[in-house]
Amino acid sequence: MVLTKPDFDVAIIGGGPAGGSMGAYLAKAGVNCVVLERELFPRPHVGESLVPSAMRVFRDLDFIDQMEEAKFPHKFGAAWTAEDRGAYDMDFKGGFKDGDTLAPESHVDIRFNERLQDGVDREYTYHVDRAKFDLMLLQHANKLGAAVYEGVKVGHVDFGPKEPVVRFKMGQNGKEMGLTAKMVIDASGRNTLLGNQLKLKIKDPVFDQYAIHTWFDNYDRKVFSKKDEHRDFIFIHFLPISNTWIWQIPITDAVTSIGVVTQKKNFAKSKQEREEFFWNAVGTRPALRDALQKADRMHAFKDEGDYSYAMKQVTGDRWMMVGDAGRFVDPIFSTGVSIALNSSRFAHNNVIAALEKNDFSRESFSEFENKIRRGTKNWYEFISVYYRLNVLFTYFVGDPRYRLDVLKLLQGDVYDDAAPPVLEKMKKMVSEVEQNEKHPWHKSLGDMTVDAFKHAASI
Ligand SMILES: Cc1cc2nc3c(=O)[nH]c(=O)nc-3n(C[C@H](O)[C@H](O)[C@H](O)COP(=O)(O)OP(=O)(O)OC[C@H]3O[C@@H](n4cnc5c(N)ncnc54)[C@H](O)[C@@H]3O)c2cc1C
DSSP, rough: OOOOOEEEEEEEEEOSSHHHHHHHHHHHTTOEEEESSSSSOOOOOOOOOOOOHHHHHHHTTOOOOHHHHTTOOOEEEEEEEOOOSSSGGOBTTOTTOOOOOOOOOEEEEEGGSSSOOOOOOOOOBBBOOOHHHHHHHHHHHHHHHEEEESSEEEEEEEESSSOOOOEEEEEOOOOEEEEEEEEEEEEGGGGOOHHHHHHHHEEEESOOOOEEEEEEOOGGGGGGGGGOOOOOOOSEEESSSTOEEEEEEEESSSSSEEEEEEEGGGGSSHHHHHHHHHHHHTTTTTHHHHHHSEEEOSSSEEEEEEOOOEESEEEEEEEEOOOGGBBBOOOOGHHHHHHHHHHHHOOOOOHHHHHTTOOEEEEEEEHHHHHHHHHHHHHHHHHHHHHHOOHHHHHHHHHTTHHHHHHHHTTTTTOOSSSSSSHHHHHHHHHHHHHOOOOOTGGGGGGGTTHHHHHHHHH
């Protein structure tokens, strides 16, 4: 009998930030790996603002110089704005049992350099044009030694007693081909190839957010900047529509990405109604509407729908999922790309150890699974607090006792603590407001995440 070697040690499905970084980590360690990407890069993609924990990945992969050469805008911090009304013009004095005086502002901002981060030696991270960024990262993986096949759509993975066979086609009508690998990493994003195939996907029971977005040229970012340095911050503008907000993300000096996020029930069905919805939503913040109307829309509007889900498991015998392929949490804190990159940072060591021991059982990947679940659970709870009582978030950012602990979460340092104390405190305060109908914030409780903490514990 002739024994044949598998074609690759590792096959990675998808070449976005998760697949590109995984290819780069593995190739850098000398692993024989392939990335299979269905599109021909560059291709546009939503998800343009990073958080600082992404910098550790760029450092590991010797990629920071390239990020600088690409001249992506430096993101030094974040700001949140609201009209001075609704929850914001109530009397907040003495709202809590410990006698705190609460005075949330309608504009808060935070700079990343207020808190030092281990392994991060810059005061900023980046906003990125994803077409350019994803291509650069995939090319970097290729330069480090990963094979990259573009225009190749994976349809199925055959798992049997031996090595998995990845089945793929070139284009729509191509002939189906197969390649073998010792293990498969699903980085197929919200397409969730293995999640669908293995029936592991759980639709998020709480979040059903939709988004509509596009780029504007010559939008004046100074309109909301209290200081000059805010011009390249990400801005999140709260709208007086329940669970609805707008992102403002710098793409270049002149180009800005603007997106409205809302719940499914608010979202219109037809394309035309959606554009109308965009302008109506923006119209609730007149300063923003006026500035956008003076700017030039560069592309057609694009929408993204009902995107939140989890998986019953993110690793198994001979496979794992990284990035969106394993879970999607609401993008309010710009988490997705950094989760994708950090998935690869945490997972690649488990993959290399599995190759060394020739043991590809699910247990070999448990360290990664535990860590990524801890991080995404923390994000999920933080996001749930935010939607349940966003005035509380503003209050915590403004209070020196909690500011740096909140900043730690916003920087993406969410993977080590099973229960970060600041999150526990926030949850406790939410529950006090829920139970006290006379609390001045009671009326501001959002309806969407009422049961979110229960769900966070179960998925
Ligand atoms: C409305 C909205 C706003 C967001 N805003 C932000 C933000 O500001 N900041 C942030 O960090 N994140 C944001 N995100 C999240 C971000 O888009 C994702 O988390 C990120 O792109 C995940 O990277 P990934 O590599 O896992 O998946 P992707 O970037 O989606 O990459 C997956 C790749 O797999 C390929 N693929 C899929 N199926 C197959 C197949 N069968 N065969 C071969 N290839 C395949 C796809 O073509 C794609 O290139 C946002 C998301 C949404 C919906």
